[in-house]
Amino acid sequence: MFNLLILSLCWILVSSEKVRYDNFTLYNVQPATERHFEFIKSLHKNSEILDFWSIPSTIRDDVSVVSPPQSRKEFEQELARRGIKYDIVLENIQQAFDEQTQTRSKRDVDNGLYWTNYQTIDEIYEWFEYLAKNYSSVVTIIHAGQSHEGRNITGVKISRQSGRRAIFIDGGQVGADWLSPTVVTYIINQLAMGDDPEARAASEEFEWHIFPILNPDGHQFSQDSVRLWMKNRRPTSRTTFGVDLTKNWNSQWGVSGGSYNPADSNYIGLGPFSEPETRSVSRYIETIGSNLAGLLSFRAFGQRLLIPFAHSSDPMYNYQDMVTIGRRAMGSLAVKYNTQYLVGTSRNVHDGSTGSIADWVKHRFNPPVVATYQLRDRTWGYTLPVNQVLPSCEETFDSLMAILREAKFINVL
């Protein structure tokens, strides 16, 4: 072994023009034995050619992997030789990425956003201006500092009455994740318009602090240059850029799931809050921390609701209550489209990565309702077709209302 390990990373490092993924193939790999799992783990650790979208974490948890065309044959042979099952999800992911952007429609005349496609940061921030003007008694623009490249980390506060407890919502920590920002703006739209009685009540009962894109540089870079860019864009050495913001928060930082190698897409940085984005957002949260009733963090993908904490499978704080709330809420999520989520600690149902915003907030302020959504889906990942965007928004919003309902029902809120 073998070419999978040694080729250069040139297609990742090019930054001035748009990187294409022609004939890059997306695999769903299904390790079934300890041996399979060890092999997949060693590939994840050592291969600079294969791009892993999920970290191999347990036997029988499928892994999403992309191979460039020149390594396909060898990769498939290595898997076959070991009896590891795999499916080819997409022969050519570039085609899927093209479809995501070609169908993009412009905003309509009365300043509504569309939720039938992935949104851009410019569209979202412009829409915020419109909301703040048009619904000035309910919506205020809020700022949580700036990114490394000087982009604003902008959100909205939705509040109809003063003196309410706060709920914080974030999305867009991973550049390539275009789904969570769009789901988060859908939530904003429902709460701000208040057409649905339950949404209206939620916007009266709580003060919502909502930031759809915590990693604006990474998001923009994914839109403009490298579709599969995960991290922020701060230079970390002469040749490397970026830190994985989802693992840079001050809770069990570096304990598991992250890499200490700046070249890796899951590089955790030099320490907790080493990045301007996590640092300034954490300062913002400090200002509302004592008033927090909840935090919900949204990201693609995997269909999991993660309950703190990632470093342990033990039920900590109000874990049992949160699992009860989460399971019922994921039942509500499944009503419209039968999308199935698992609920539990990251260690039990996902990859056990530590250093998340949710774990940090739970540990620091212990608000009653804290969870991380890994949104749709289980196989397409970042190539999720646009016709799944609106359904993702709708079902997720249904589950958010259910979380509030169930939390009140068992006296957690």
Ligand SMILES: *[C@@H]1O[C@H](CO)[C@@H](O)[C@H](O)[C@H]1NC(C)=O
């Ligand atoms: C992708 O593969 C197809 C079929 O093998 C081939 O015709 C095409 O030239 C390839 N595209 C690129 C850009 O390599």
Ligand SMILES: *[C@@H]1O[C@H](CO)[C@@H](O)[C@H](O)[C@H]1NC(C)=O
């Ligand atoms: C908000 O905008 C809509 C249409 O763009 C308009 O019908 C409505 O009257 C506006 N509301 C306020 C409070 O300005």
Ligand SMILES: *[C@@H]1O[C@H](CO)[C@@H](O)[C@H](O)[C@H]1NC(C)=O
């Ligand atoms: C960032 O926000 C500030 C304050 O609202 C605004 O004046 C500035 O123009 C914004 N910068 C960018 C790059 O959008």
